[in-house]
Amino acid sequence: MSQGVVARRRYDRVDGRGHVEVAFFQPEQDGETGDFRCPFEISGLEGVESIRQQAWGVDSVQALQQAMQGARVALAPHREQLRWLSDSDLGFARYVPNGFGPELDAHFERLIEQEMVRLAPAMKRQWNQEDTLSDMEWLEQWYEAQCREEWAHHQGVNIQSLDNPGWLLKVDLRGTNLEGRMADALVQRTREPPSETNGNQGGDDWMECSIKEGCFIGAGDPRKLRAILNCFRVWARAT
Structure with missing residues (x-):
């Protein structure tokens, strides 16, 4: 694609193995039809x-809008593998149909406004400065907010390396704003770690996050620290 890139979006992969990038290129006019085409590329899946x-679109703006819709459709099957602003929302909203006349356009707009008013406030996603933080920055702020002398010194947050090798994150939930969610549960698992029971065949691509005995425990291979931190963040912020 010879055109220059006019916009990009980068997603974190849940498995911690790099990023997925969407690139939109400069729309160009077709010499035969007069319409505009906007190429886009998705890499890293x-x-x-x-x-x-x-x-395609009747002008460059519509072509770019349609390219965003094309990216949304192409990414939809991979939604659970991606995080944007630490959320599985792809960030490409479906456009409201238009071009059917002013009366129908106004009707669609009223329907959307009515639904937005009807939705409970808790259902409306509130964007805030916290969404721009990296997972480590978010963990630092969360830790600071929980810190009380006894909790910080005797419980708190622990990140360490494993012998097999890998990473371990342990967060004691007792005495924090998450202590109401301490029931044992599996949060996320991608393959099993090497162990004697599987003949040390867990491979170099594994991660497991769970709640055990009042703690969030995340472990993974040497490339999974960011994915483990993201898993804790997403779990902690879920309502």
Whole structure:
């Protein structure tokens, strides 16, 4: 694609193995039809070659809008593998149909406004400065907010390396704002770690996060520290 990139979006992969990037290229006019096409490319998806497509519109703005819709559709099957601003929301809203006349356009707008008013406040996603923090920055702020002398010294947060090798994150939930969610549970697992029971065949691509005995415990291979931190953040912020 020879056109310059006009916009990019980067997603973190839940498995901690790099990023997925969406690039939108400069729309260009077709010499025969007069319409505009906007190429876009998605790279970094697990087990998928780079996706290269183009969207069309009557002008460059509509072509770019259609390209965003094309990216939304292409990414939808991979939504659970991606995080944007630490959320599984892809960030490409579905556009409201238009072009059917002013009366129908106004009707669609009223329907949306009515639904937004009807939704409970808790259902409305509130963007705030916290969304721009990295997972480590978020953990630092969360830790600071929980710190009381006894909790910080005797319980708190522990990050350490493992012998097998790998990473371990242990967060004691007792006495924190999360102590109401301490029931034992599996939060997320991607394959099993090497162990005697599986003949040390867990491989170099594994992660497991769970709640055990009042603690969030996340462990993973040497490349999973960021994924473990993200898993704790997403779990902690879930309502």
